Amino acid sequence: MTTFGIDLGTTYSCIAYVDDSGRAVIAKNAVGEDTTPSVVYFETADNVVVGPEAKRSALLDPDRVVSLVKRSMGQRLDLDFDGARHTPESVSAIILRELARAAAEQTRLEVRDVVITVPAHFGVAEREATRNAGKIAGLNVLNLVPEPVAAALHYEAITGAGNRTIFVYDLGGGTFDTTVLRIDGTEISVVCTDGDHRLGGADWDARIVDHLLSEFMDANPESAADGSEDFLQGLAIAAEEMKKGLSSARSRRHHVRFDGEAARVELSREEFEELTADLLERTFEITRRTVGLAAERGVTVFDDVLLVGGAGRMPAVAAGLREQFGFEAKLHDPDLAVAKGAARFALIESVKVRLPGEDASDNAVVSQVADQLGLDEAEVRMLARKRITTVVPRAFGVKVLKSGPGEAEIHQIAHVLQANTPLPAHLVPHRFRTVYPDQTAILVEIWEQAGAVASAELPDNTKIAEGLVSGFPPLPEHSPLNVTFSMDELGTLRVHAVELTTGKDLRLEVRIEGLSAAEVGLARDTVARYDLRE
Numbered sequence: 028m029t030t031f032g033i034d035l036g037t038t039y040s041c042i043a044y045v046d047d048s049g050r051a052v053i054a055k056n057a058v059g060e061d062t063t064p065s066v067v068y069f070e071t072a073d074n075v076v077v078g079p080e081a082k083r084s085a086l087l088d089p090d091r092v093v094s095l096v097k098r099s100m101g102q103r104l105d106l107d108f109d110g111a112r113h114t115p116e117s118v119s120a121i122i123l124r125e126l127a128r129a130a131a132e133q134t135r136l137e138v139r140d141v142v143i144t145v146p147a148h149f150g151v152a153e154r155e156a157t158r159n160a161g162k163i164a165g166l167n168v169l170n171l172v173p174e175p176v177a178a179a180l181h182y183e184a185i186t187g188a189g190n191r192t193i194f195v196y197d198l199g200g201g202t203f204d205t206t207v208l209r210i211d212g213t214e215i216s217v218v219c220t221d222g223d224h225r226l227g228g229a230d231w232d233a234r235i236v237d238h239l240l241s242e243f244m245d246a247n248p249e250s251a252a253d254g255s256e257d258f259l260q261g262l263a264i265a266a267e268e269m270k271k272g273l274s275s276a277r278s279r280r281h282h283v284r285f286d287g288e289a290a291r292v293e294l295s296r297e298e299f300e301e302l303t304a305d306l307l308e309r310t311f312e313i314t315r316r317t318v319g320l321a322a323e324r325g326v327t328v329f330d331d332v333l334l335v336g337g338a339g340r341m342p343a344v345a346a347g348l349r350e351q352f353g354f355e356a357k358l359h360d361p362d363l364a365v366a367k368g369a370a371r372f373a374l375i376e377s378v379k380v381r382l383p384g385e386d387a388s389d390n391a392v393v394s395q396v397a398d399q400l401g402l403d404e405a406e407v408r409m410l411a412r413k414r415i416t417t418v419v420p421r422a423f424g425v426k427v428l429k430s431g432p433g434e435a436e437i438h439q440i441a442h443v444l445q446a447n448t449p450l451p452a453h454l455v456p457h458r459f460r461t462v463y464p465d466q467t468a469i470l471v472e473i474w475e476q477a478g479a480v481a482s483a484e485l486p487d488n489t490k491i492a493e494g495l496v497s498g499f500p501p502l503p504e505h506s507p508l509n510v511t512f513s514m515d516e517l518g519t520l521r522v523h524a525v526e527l528t529t530g531k532d533l534r535l536e537v538r539i540e541g542l543s544a545a546e547v548g549l550a551r552d553t554v555a556r557y558d559l560r561e
Protein backbone atom coordinates (compact mmCIF):
# COMPACT_ATOMS: atom_id res chain seq x y z
CA MET A 28 0.00 0.00 0.00
CA THR A 29 1.28 3.47 -0.89
CA THR A 30 2.09 5.78 1.99
CA PHE A 31 1.34 9.46 1.43
CA GLY A 32 3.09 12.58 2.69
CA ILE A 33 0.90 15.54 3.62
CA ASP A 34 2.05 19.12 3.99
CA LEU A 35 -0.67 20.50 6.26
CA GLY A 36 0.03 24.20 5.83
CA THR A 37 -1.41 27.28 7.50
CA THR A 38 -2.66 28.72 4.24
CA TYR A 39 -2.17 25.92 1.68
CA SER A 40 -1.91 22.15 1.97
CA CYS A 41 -0.60 19.53 -0.39
CA ILE A 42 -0.36 15.73 -0.65
CA ALA A 43 2.25 13.65 -2.47
CA TYR A 44 3.52 10.10 -2.87
CA VAL A 45 6.48 8.32 -4.42
CA ASP A 46 5.41 6.68 -7.66
CA ASP A 47 6.59 3.39 -9.19
CA SER A 48 9.51 5.08 -10.88
CA GLY A 49 10.75 6.46 -7.55
CA ARG A 50 9.74 10.06 -8.19
CA ALA A 51 7.83 12.10 -5.62
CA VAL A 52 4.67 13.35 -7.30
CA ILE A 53 1.87 15.60 -6.15
CA ALA A 54 -1.67 14.24 -6.16
CA LYS A 55 -3.69 17.12 -7.54
CA ASN A 56 -6.89 18.26 -5.86
CA ALA A 57 -10.41 18.00 -7.26
CA VAL A 58 -9.95 21.11 -9.41
CA GLY A 59 -6.60 19.99 -10.78
CA GLU A 60 -4.38 22.20 -8.62
CA ASP A 61 -1.26 21.12 -6.75
CA THR A 62 -2.07 22.95 -3.54
CA THR A 63 -5.36 23.42 -1.73
CA PRO A 64 -6.19 26.43 0.44
CA SER A 65 -6.41 25.27 4.07
CA VAL A 66 -9.85 26.80 4.36
CA VAL A 67 -13.06 25.11 5.49
CA TYR A 68 -16.55 26.40 4.78
CA PHE A 69 -19.29 24.92 6.96
CA GLU A 70 -21.91 25.38 4.27
CA THR A 71 -24.79 23.56 5.94
CA ALA A 72 -25.23 21.25 8.90
CA ASP A 73 -24.25 18.25 6.74
CA ASN A 74 -22.00 19.76 4.14
CA VAL A 75 -18.50 21.19 4.28
CA VAL A 76 -16.45 22.69 1.47
CA VAL A 77 -12.64 22.68 1.50
CA GLY A 78 -10.22 24.59 -0.72
CA PRO A 79 -10.58 27.34 -3.33
CA GLU A 80 -14.36 27.40 -3.19
CA ALA A 81 -14.25 27.67 0.61
CA LYS A 82 -11.82 30.57 0.29
CA ARG A 83 -14.21 32.37 -2.06
CA SER A 84 -17.10 31.69 0.32
CA ALA A 85 -15.28 33.71 2.96
CA LEU A 86 -16.59 36.75 1.08
CA LEU A 87 -20.23 35.75 1.26
CA ASP A 88 -20.49 33.90 4.51
CA PRO A 89 -17.45 34.79 6.64
CA ASP A 90 -18.89 33.52 9.92
CA ARG A 91 -19.04 29.98 8.57
CA VAL A 92 -15.51 29.92 7.15
CA VAL A 93 -12.43 28.85 9.12
CA SER A 94 -8.94 29.70 7.88
CA LEU A 95 -5.44 29.82 9.45
CA VAL A 96 -6.54 27.09 11.87
CA LYS A 97 -2.97 25.77 12.14
CA ARG A 98 -2.18 28.84 14.22
CA SER A 99 -4.53 27.50 16.89
CA MET A 100 -3.23 23.93 16.92
CA GLY A 101 -2.38 22.78 20.42
CA GLN A 102 -4.72 25.33 21.98
CA ARG A 103 -8.15 24.73 23.36
CA LEU A 104 -10.55 26.48 21.05
CA ASP A 105 -14.18 25.56 20.73
CA LEU A 106 -16.11 26.39 17.60
CA ASP A 107 -19.73 25.61 16.95
CA PHE A 108 -21.40 25.06 13.61
CA ASP A 109 -25.05 24.03 13.60
CA GLY A 110 -24.69 22.50 17.05
CA ALA A 111 -21.62 20.44 16.12
CA ARG A 112 -18.62 21.16 18.32
CA HIS A 113 -15.35 21.76 16.50
CA THR A 114 -11.74 22.18 17.56
CA PRO A 115 -8.55 23.08 15.64
CA GLU A 116 -8.00 19.32 15.38
CA SER A 117 -11.37 18.57 13.83
CA VAL A 118 -11.17 21.48 11.36
CA SER A 119 -7.69 20.29 10.33
CA ALA A 120 -9.11 16.79 10.03
CA ILE A 121 -11.68 18.05 7.53
CA ILE A 122 -8.84 19.47 5.42
CA LEU A 123 -6.88 16.21 5.70
CA ARG A 124 -9.94 14.18 4.79
CA GLU A 125 -10.50 16.20 1.64
CA LEU A 126 -6.82 15.96 0.63
CA ALA A 127 -6.97 12.18 1.13
CA ARG A 128 -10.27 11.86 -0.72
CA ALA A 129 -9.11 13.85 -3.73
CA ALA A 130 -5.77 12.02 -3.82
CA ALA A 131 -7.50 8.63 -3.73
CA GLU A 132 -9.81 9.69 -6.54
CA GLN A 133 -6.98 10.99 -8.66
CA THR A 134 -4.46 8.20 -8.11
CA ARG A 135 -6.91 5.29 -7.64
CA LEU A 136 -4.79 4.33 -4.63
CA GLU A 137 -6.02 3.81 -1.11
CA VAL A 138 -4.97 6.71 1.14
CA ARG A 139 -4.69 5.46 4.69
CA ASP A 140 -1.07 5.42 5.91
CA VAL A 141 0.31 8.94 5.99
CA VAL A 142 2.98 11.15 7.48
CA ILE A 143 2.10 14.77 8.18
CA THR A 144 4.54 17.66 8.28
CA VAL A 145 4.86 20.05 11.21
CA PRO A 146 6.91 23.23 11.55
CA ALA A 147 10.27 22.41 13.15
CA HIS A 148 9.42 24.78 15.95
CA PHE A 149 6.07 23.17 16.88
CA GLY A 150 5.90 22.20 20.54
CA VAL A 151 4.60 18.99 22.07
CA ALA A 152 0.95 20.12 22.22
CA GLU A 153 0.87 21.23 18.58
CA ARG A 154 2.41 17.93 17.47
CA GLU A 155 -0.08 15.92 19.49
CA ALA A 156 -2.93 17.98 18.02
CA THR A 157 -1.62 17.29 14.50
CA ARG A 158 -1.53 13.54 15.17
CA ASN A 159 -5.06 13.71 16.52
CA ALA A 160 -6.23 15.62 13.44
CA GLY A 161 -4.95 12.71 11.35
CA LYS A 162 -6.77 10.19 13.53
CA ILE A 163 -9.99 12.19 13.39
CA ALA A 164 -9.69 12.19 9.60
CA GLY A 165 -9.61 8.37 9.76
CA LEU A 166 -5.96 8.22 8.68
CA ASN A 167 -3.18 6.10 10.11
CA VAL A 168 -0.48 8.62 11.01
CA LEU A 169 2.81 6.69 10.82
CA ASN A 170 4.79 9.67 11.96
CA LEU A 171 5.18 13.43 11.83
CA VAL A 172 8.07 14.99 9.97
CA PRO A 173 9.50 18.48 10.57
CA GLU A 174 9.02 20.61 7.45
CA PRO A 175 12.73 21.46 6.97
CA VAL A 176 13.64 17.77 7.20
CA ALA A 177 11.09 17.09 4.45
CA ALA A 178 12.56 19.96 2.40
CA ALA A 179 16.04 18.46 2.89
CA LEU A 180 14.88 15.01 1.77
CA HIS A 181 13.48 16.49 -1.41
CA TYR A 182 16.67 18.48 -1.94
CA GLU A 183 18.75 15.33 -1.49
CA ALA A 184 16.58 13.43 -3.95
CA ILE A 185 16.74 16.04 -6.70
CA THR A 186 20.38 17.05 -6.33
CA GLY A 187 21.75 13.62 -5.43
CA ALA A 188 23.85 15.61 -2.97
CA GLY A 189 26.52 13.79 -1.00
CA ASN A 190 27.86 15.36 2.16
CA ARG A 191 26.41 18.83 2.48
CA THR A 192 25.28 21.36 5.02
CA ILE A 193 22.18 23.35 4.15
CA PHE A 194 20.38 26.30 5.65
CA VAL A 195 16.60 26.23 5.18
CA TYR A 196 14.68 29.52 5.39
CA ASP A 197 11.02 28.55 5.39
CA LEU A 198 8.53 31.41 5.26
CA GLY A 199 5.12 29.85 4.79
CA GLY A 200 1.66 31.31 5.05
CA GLY A 201 1.55 31.36 8.82
CA THR A 202 4.79 30.07 10.24
CA PHE A 203 8.47 30.78 9.92
CA ASP A 204 11.38 28.42 10.58
CA THR A 205 15.09 28.47 10.03
CA THR A 206 16.97 25.19 10.21
CA VAL A 207 20.51 24.03 9.61
CA LEU A 208 20.76 20.42 8.43
CA ARG A 209 23.59 18.12 7.57
CA ILE A 210 23.22 15.50 4.87
CA ASP A 211 25.84 12.86 5.38
CA GLY A 212 25.60 9.62 3.41
CA THR A 213 22.52 7.84 4.71
CA GLU A 214 22.00 10.28 7.56
CA ILE A 215 20.16 13.58 7.71
CA SER A 216 20.59 15.44 10.95
CA VAL A 217 19.22 18.71 12.20
CA VAL A 218 22.04 20.83 13.62
CA CYS A 219 19.76 23.50 15.05
CA THR A 220 16.42 25.10 14.45
CA ASP A 221 14.52 28.19 15.46
CA GLY A 222 11.40 29.97 14.36
CA ASP A 223 8.20 31.79 15.10
CA HIS A 224 4.96 29.92 14.60
CA ARG A 225 2.98 33.14 14.43
CA LEU A 226 4.84 34.81 11.58
CA GLY A 227 4.12 34.16 7.92
CA GLY A 228 2.86 35.44 4.59
CA ALA A 229 -0.55 36.16 6.15
CA ASP A 230 1.10 38.92 8.24
CA TRP A 231 2.37 40.56 5.04
CA ASP A 232 -1.20 40.34 3.66
CA ALA A 233 -2.54 42.02 6.80
CA ARG A 234 -0.24 45.01 6.24
CA ILE A 235 -1.64 45.43 2.72
CA VAL A 236 -5.19 45.16 4.11
CA ASP A 237 -4.41 47.97 6.57
CA HIS A 238 -2.98 50.05 3.74
CA LEU A 239 -5.93 49.49 1.39
CA LEU A 240 -8.37 50.24 4.17
CA SER A 241 -6.68 53.42 5.29
CA GLU A 242 -6.43 54.71 1.69
CA PHE A 243 -10.10 53.88 1.15
CA MET A 244 -11.18 55.54 4.40
CA ASP A 245 -9.12 58.63 3.58
CA ALA A 246 -11.02 58.90 0.29
CA ASN A 247 -14.38 58.06 1.91
CA PRO A 248 -14.20 59.27 5.52
CA GLU A 249 -17.88 58.64 6.25
CA SER A 250 -17.84 55.07 4.98
CA ALA A 251 -18.98 52.18 7.17
CA ALA A 252 -16.70 49.81 5.23
CA ASP A 253 -14.29 49.24 8.13
CA GLY A 254 -17.11 47.63 10.12
CA SER A 255 -18.06 45.17 7.40
CA GLU A 256 -16.67 41.68 7.85
CA ASP A 257 -17.44 40.73 4.21
CA PHE A 258 -15.62 43.79 2.95
CA LEU A 259 -12.55 43.04 5.08
CA GLN A 260 -12.51 39.40 3.90
CA GLY A 261 -12.59 40.68 0.33
CA LEU A 262 -9.68 42.99 1.07
CA ALA A 263 -7.71 40.07 2.54
CA ILE A 264 -8.08 38.10 -0.68
CA ALA A 265 -7.16 41.13 -2.79
CA ALA A 266 -4.18 41.83 -0.52
CA GLU A 267 -2.77 38.34 -1.00
CA GLU A 268 -3.10 38.71 -4.78
CA MET A 269 -1.35 42.10 -4.65
CA LYS A 270 1.46 40.66 -2.53
CA LYS A 271 1.99 37.79 -4.96
CA GLY A 272 1.85 40.18 -7.90
CA LEU A 273 4.49 42.40 -6.33
CA SER A 274 6.95 39.50 -6.35
CA SER A 275 7.23 39.93 -10.12
CA ALA A 276 5.70 43.37 -10.89
CA ARG A 277 7.09 46.67 -9.57
CA SER A 278 3.65 48.01 -8.77
CA ARG A 279 0.07 46.81 -8.35
CA ARG A 280 -3.27 48.58 -8.37
CA HIS A 281 -6.56 47.64 -6.70
CA HIS A 282 -10.00 49.21 -6.96
CA VAL A 283 -11.50 49.14 -3.51
CA ARG A 284 -15.28 49.30 -3.63
CA PHE A 285 -17.93 49.35 -0.95
CA ASP A 286 -21.56 50.33 -1.20
CA GLY A 287 -21.18 52.67 -4.16
CA GLU A 288 -17.98 54.21 -2.78
CA ALA A 289 -14.62 53.54 -4.38
CA ALA A 290 -10.91 54.24 -4.19
CA ARG A 291 -8.11 53.32 -6.55
CA VAL A 292 -5.09 52.27 -4.55
CA GLU A 293 -1.67 51.89 -6.07
CA LEU A 294 1.07 50.06 -4.20
CA SER A 295 4.66 49.92 -5.38
CA ARG A 296 7.07 47.20 -4.36
CA GLU A 297 9.16 49.77 -2.49
CA GLU A 298 6.14 50.95 -0.49
CA PHE A 299 5.15 47.34 0.22
CA GLU A 300 8.67 46.58 1.44
CA GLU A 301 8.56 49.63 3.71
CA LEU A 302 5.18 48.61 5.13
CA THR A 303 6.54 45.17 5.99
CA ALA A 304 10.21 45.87 6.77
CA ASP A 305 9.81 45.04 10.45
CA LEU A 306 8.28 41.64 9.63
CA LEU A 307 11.19 40.78 7.38
CA GLU A 308 13.60 41.98 10.05
CA ARG A 309 11.98 39.55 12.52
CA THR A 310 12.85 36.69 10.17
CA PHE A 311 16.43 37.97 9.95
CA GLU A 312 16.72 38.18 13.73
CA ILE A 313 15.79 34.51 13.90
CA THR A 314 18.17 33.78 11.02
CA ARG A 315 20.94 35.52 12.97
CA ARG A 316 20.23 33.43 16.06
CA THR A 317 20.30 30.25 13.99
CA VAL A 318 23.56 31.20 12.27
CA GLY A 319 25.06 31.93 15.70
CA LEU A 320 23.95 28.64 17.17
CA ALA A 321 25.20 26.72 14.14
CA ALA A 322 28.58 28.43 14.56
CA GLU A 323 28.69 27.33 18.21
CA ARG A 324 28.27 23.83 16.86
CA GLY A 325 31.08 24.22 14.42
CA VAL A 326 29.00 24.90 11.30
CA THR A 327 30.02 28.13 9.63
CA VAL A 328 29.73 27.32 5.94
CA PHE A 329 26.50 26.43 4.16
CA ASP A 330 26.70 24.63 0.82
CA ASP A 331 23.22 25.82 -0.03
CA VAL A 332 20.67 28.23 1.39
CA LEU A 333 17.20 27.09 0.41
CA LEU A 334 14.03 29.15 0.37
CA VAL A 335 10.99 27.00 0.94
CA GLY A 336 7.50 28.28 1.69
CA GLY A 337 5.64 30.39 -0.84
CA ALA A 338 6.40 33.71 0.84
CA GLY A 339 10.12 33.16 0.19
CA ARG A 340 9.31 34.34 -3.34
CA MET A 341 9.15 37.95 -2.18
CA PRO A 342 12.30 39.49 -3.71
CA ALA A 343 13.11 41.29 -0.44
CA VAL A 344 13.82 37.94 1.20
CA ALA A 345 16.70 36.88 -1.05
CA ALA A 346 17.96 40.46 -1.26
CA GLY A 347 18.03 40.82 2.54
CA LEU A 348 19.70 37.44 3.03
CA ARG A 349 22.40 38.48 0.56
CA GLU A 350 22.89 41.89 2.13
CA GLN A 351 22.83 40.86 5.76
CA PHE A 352 24.35 37.39 5.65
CA GLY A 353 26.09 37.09 2.29
CA PHE A 354 23.77 34.17 1.43
CA GLU A 355 23.00 33.32 -2.20
CA ALA A 356 19.59 31.83 -1.45
CA LYS A 357 17.85 29.61 -4.00
CA LEU A 358 14.13 29.03 -4.32
CA HIS A 359 13.63 25.33 -3.69
CA ASP A 360 10.30 24.31 -5.23
CA PRO A 361 8.70 26.55 -2.60
CA ASP A 362 5.12 25.33 -2.71
CA LEU A 363 5.78 21.64 -3.18
CA ALA A 364 9.19 20.74 -1.69
CA VAL A 365 7.77 19.97 1.74
CA ALA A 366 5.00 17.69 0.45
CA LYS A 367 7.40 15.89 -1.90
CA GLY A 368 9.94 15.42 0.88
CA ALA A 369 7.14 14.21 3.15
CA ALA A 370 6.31 11.61 0.50
CA ARG A 371 9.95 10.40 0.67
CA PHE A 372 9.79 10.34 4.44
CA ALA A 373 6.53 8.38 4.19
CA LEU A 374 8.27 5.77 2.05
CA ILE A 375 11.15 5.51 4.53
CA GLU A 376 8.67 5.09 7.39
CA SER A 377 6.71 2.45 5.55
CA VAL A 378 9.93 0.44 5.12
CA LYS A 379 10.91 0.97 8.74
CA VAL A 380 7.58 -0.20 10.17
CA ARG A 381 7.99 -3.39 8.15
CA LEU A 382 11.66 -3.82 9.08
CA PRO A 383 11.78 -2.74 12.70
CA GLY A 384 15.21 -2.24 14.27
CA GLU A 385 16.67 -1.43 10.84
CA ASP A 386 17.04 -5.15 10.34
CA ALA A 387 17.80 -5.35 6.68
CA SER A 388 19.91 -8.48 7.05
CA ASP A 389 17.09 -11.00 6.68
CA ASN A 390 16.88 -11.48 2.93
CA ALA A 391 13.48 -13.18 2.99
CA VAL A 392 11.92 -10.29 4.90
CA VAL A 393 13.59 -7.72 2.67
CA SER A 394 12.30 -9.46 -0.41
CA GLN A 395 8.78 -9.60 1.06
CA VAL A 396 8.86 -5.88 1.92
CA ALA A 397 10.18 -5.08 -1.55
CA ASP A 398 7.21 -6.97 -3.01
CA GLN A 399 4.70 -5.25 -0.77
CA LEU A 400 5.98 -1.78 -1.59
CA GLY A 401 6.80 -2.35 -5.24
CA LEU A 402 10.48 -1.50 -4.68
CA ASP A 403 13.65 -3.39 -5.47
CA GLU A 404 15.57 -5.01 -2.63
CA ALA A 405 18.57 -2.68 -2.80
CA GLU A 406 16.25 0.27 -2.40
CA VAL A 407 14.55 -1.32 0.61
CA ARG A 408 17.95 -1.84 2.24
CA MET A 409 18.97 1.73 1.51
CA LEU A 410 15.73 3.14 2.94
CA ALA A 411 15.95 0.93 6.03
CA ARG A 412 19.45 2.29 6.72
CA LYS A 413 18.38 5.89 6.40
CA ARG A 414 18.70 7.76 9.66
CA ILE A 415 17.05 11.06 10.41
CA THR A 416 17.93 12.78 13.62
CA THR A 417 16.34 15.94 14.90
CA VAL A 418 16.69 18.22 17.89
CA VAL A 419 14.52 19.30 20.84
CA PRO A 420 12.40 22.12 19.38
CA ARG A 421 11.95 24.09 22.58
CA ALA A 422 13.31 24.14 26.13
CA PHE A 423 11.63 22.14 28.91
CA GLY A 424 11.96 22.70 32.60
CA VAL A 425 10.60 22.49 36.12
CA LYS A 426 8.76 25.16 38.09
CA VAL A 427 10.85 26.33 41.05
CA LEU A 428 10.49 28.88 43.83
CA LYS A 429 12.79 31.79 43.17
CA SER A 430 12.13 34.04 46.13
CA GLY A 431 13.97 33.71 49.44
CA PRO A 432 12.48 33.03 52.91
CA GLY A 433 10.06 35.70 54.10
CA GLU A 434 9.67 37.21 50.63
CA ALA A 435 6.52 37.07 48.50
CA GLU A 436 6.60 33.81 46.54
CA ILE A 437 7.89 34.14 43.00
CA HIS A 438 7.99 31.12 40.76
CA GLN A 439 10.19 30.66 37.74
CA ILE A 440 11.01 27.93 35.26
CA ALA A 441 14.41 26.27 35.53
CA HIS A 442 14.98 24.88 32.04
CA VAL A 443 16.63 21.50 32.20
CA LEU A 444 16.37 20.24 28.62
CA GLN A 445 17.55 23.00 26.31
CA ALA A 446 16.22 23.70 22.82
CA ASN A 447 18.37 22.23 20.05
CA THR A 448 19.67 19.31 22.12
CA PRO A 449 20.09 16.41 19.66
CA LEU A 450 17.49 13.63 19.94
CA PRO A 451 17.34 11.13 21.50
CA ALA A 452 18.39 13.04 24.60
CA HIS A 453 19.20 11.43 27.96
CA LEU A 454 20.26 14.04 30.46
CA VAL A 455 22.19 13.67 33.67
CA PRO A 456 20.07 14.15 36.81
CA HIS A 457 19.42 17.74 37.82
CA ARG A 458 19.45 18.53 41.56
CA PHE A 459 16.60 20.49 43.17
CA ARG A 460 15.79 20.98 46.85
CA THR A 461 12.59 21.18 48.86
CA VAL A 462 11.70 24.63 50.15
CA TYR A 463 9.36 24.16 53.13
CA PRO A 464 10.00 22.39 56.45
CA ASP A 465 8.21 19.05 56.91
CA GLN A 466 7.19 18.51 53.31
CA THR A 467 5.45 15.17 52.81
CA ALA A 468 5.01 15.60 49.09
CA ILE A 469 6.78 17.39 46.26
CA LEU A 470 4.81 18.71 43.33
CA VAL A 471 6.81 18.43 40.11
CA GLU A 472 5.47 20.65 37.35
CA ILE A 473 6.86 20.33 33.81
CA TRP A 474 6.77 23.44 31.64
CA GLU A 475 7.64 24.03 28.01
CA GLN A 476 9.09 27.21 26.49
CA ALA A 477 6.29 29.11 24.77
CA GLY A 478 8.04 32.13 23.27
CA ALA A 479 10.64 32.23 20.55
CA VAL A 480 13.52 32.29 23.07
CA ALA A 481 13.78 30.52 26.41
CA SER A 482 12.87 32.73 29.37
CA ALA A 483 12.50 31.80 33.03
CA GLU A 484 9.35 33.90 33.49
CA LEU A 485 6.14 31.86 33.91
CA PRO A 486 4.09 33.70 31.23
CA ASP A 487 6.77 32.80 28.65
CA ASN A 488 6.19 29.09 29.29
CA THR A 489 3.30 26.64 29.18
CA LYS A 490 2.59 23.99 31.78
CA ILE A 491 2.40 20.61 30.11
CA ALA A 492 2.31 18.08 32.97
CA GLU A 493 2.61 17.61 36.69
CA GLY A 494 2.99 14.83 39.24
CA LEU A 495 3.45 14.33 42.96
CA VAL A 496 6.40 12.60 44.65
CA SER A 497 4.98 11.43 47.96
CA GLY A 498 4.81 8.57 50.46
CA PHE A 499 7.68 9.66 52.68
CA PRO A 500 7.81 11.01 56.27
CA PRO A 501 8.09 14.81 56.77
CA LEU A 502 11.36 15.95 55.22
CA PRO A 503 13.70 18.60 56.51
CA GLU A 504 13.88 21.80 54.44
CA HIS A 505 16.34 21.68 51.51
CA SER A 506 16.03 17.91 51.05
CA PRO A 507 17.47 16.90 47.67
CA LEU A 508 15.39 15.80 44.70
CA ASN A 509 16.94 14.60 41.46
CA VAL A 510 15.00 15.19 38.25
CA THR A 511 16.07 13.49 35.02
CA PHE A 512 14.65 14.40 31.63
CA SER A 513 14.84 12.30 28.51
CA MET A 514 13.24 12.65 25.12
CA ASP A 515 13.06 10.02 22.39
CA GLU A 516 13.35 10.56 18.62
CA LEU A 517 9.62 11.13 18.34
CA GLY A 518 9.67 13.91 20.91
CA THR A 519 8.03 11.97 23.77
CA LEU A 520 9.30 13.48 26.99
CA ARG A 521 9.92 11.30 30.04
CA VAL A 522 10.67 12.69 33.45
CA HIS A 523 11.97 10.77 36.45
CA ALA A 524 12.04 12.51 39.83
CA VAL A 525 13.65 10.85 42.87
CA GLU A 526 13.54 12.11 46.46
CA LEU A 527 17.06 11.16 47.49
CA THR A 528 16.75 10.54 51.26
CA THR A 529 14.00 7.91 50.87
CA GLY A 530 14.35 6.90 47.23
CA LYS A 531 10.64 7.57 46.59
CA ASP A 532 10.21 8.42 42.97
CA LEU A 533 7.84 9.54 40.27
CA ARG A 534 7.91 8.69 36.60
CA LEU A 535 6.03 10.84 34.15
CA GLU A 536 5.57 10.18 30.51
CA VAL A 537 4.41 13.53 29.35
CA ARG A 538 1.23 13.15 27.43
CA ILE A 539 -0.32 16.39 26.51
CA GLU A 540 -3.76 17.14 27.83
CA GLY A 541 -5.03 17.57 24.29
CA LEU A 542 -8.13 15.73 23.19
CA SER A 543 -8.89 12.50 25.03
CA ALA A 544 -9.35 9.25 23.09
CA ALA A 545 -13.11 9.63 23.60
CA GLU A 546 -13.07 13.18 22.24
CA VAL A 547 -11.07 12.02 19.21
CA GLY A 548 -13.66 9.29 18.62
CA LEU A 549 -16.50 11.76 18.90
CA ALA A 550 -14.81 14.25 16.57
CA ARG A 551 -14.19 11.45 14.11
CA ASP A 552 -17.91 10.70 13.98
CA THR A 553 -18.74 14.40 13.57
CA VAL A 554 -16.24 14.84 10.74
CA ALA A 555 -17.23 11.60 9.00
CA ARG A 556 -20.87 12.74 8.86
CA TYR A 557 -20.21 15.67 6.54
CA ASP A 558 -20.52 15.42 2.81
CA LEU A 559 -17.36 16.82 1.34
CA ARG A 560 -17.10 18.89 -1.74
CA GLU A 561 -14.37 21.04 -3.13
Ligand code: AMP
Nearest residue numbers: 036039199200228271274336337338340
Ligand atom coordinates in the same frame (compact mmCIF):
# COMPACT_ATOMS: atom_id res chain seq x y z
P1 AMP B 1 3.07 27.83 1.93
O1 AMP B 1 2.48 27.68 3.30
O2 AMP B 1 4.47 27.41 1.83
O3 AMP B 1 2.20 27.31 0.84
O4 AMP B 1 3.16 29.42 1.69
C1 AMP B 1 2.05 30.12 1.37
C2 AMP B 1 2.35 31.59 1.50
O5 AMP B 1 3.18 31.99 0.41
C3 AMP B 1 1.09 32.43 1.43
O6 AMP B 1 1.17 33.48 2.36
C4 AMP B 1 1.14 32.93 0.02
O7 AMP B 1 0.44 34.15 -0.12
C5 AMP B 1 2.63 33.12 -0.19
N1 AMP B 1 3.00 33.19 -1.60
C6 AMP B 1 2.72 32.30 -2.57
N2 AMP B 1 3.19 32.74 -3.76
C7 AMP B 1 3.78 33.94 -3.52
C8 AMP B 1 4.46 34.92 -4.33
N3 AMP B 1 4.59 34.74 -5.64
N4 AMP B 1 4.94 36.02 -3.72
C9 AMP B 1 4.79 36.22 -2.40
N5 AMP B 1 4.16 35.35 -1.59
C10 AMP B 1 3.67 34.23 -2.14
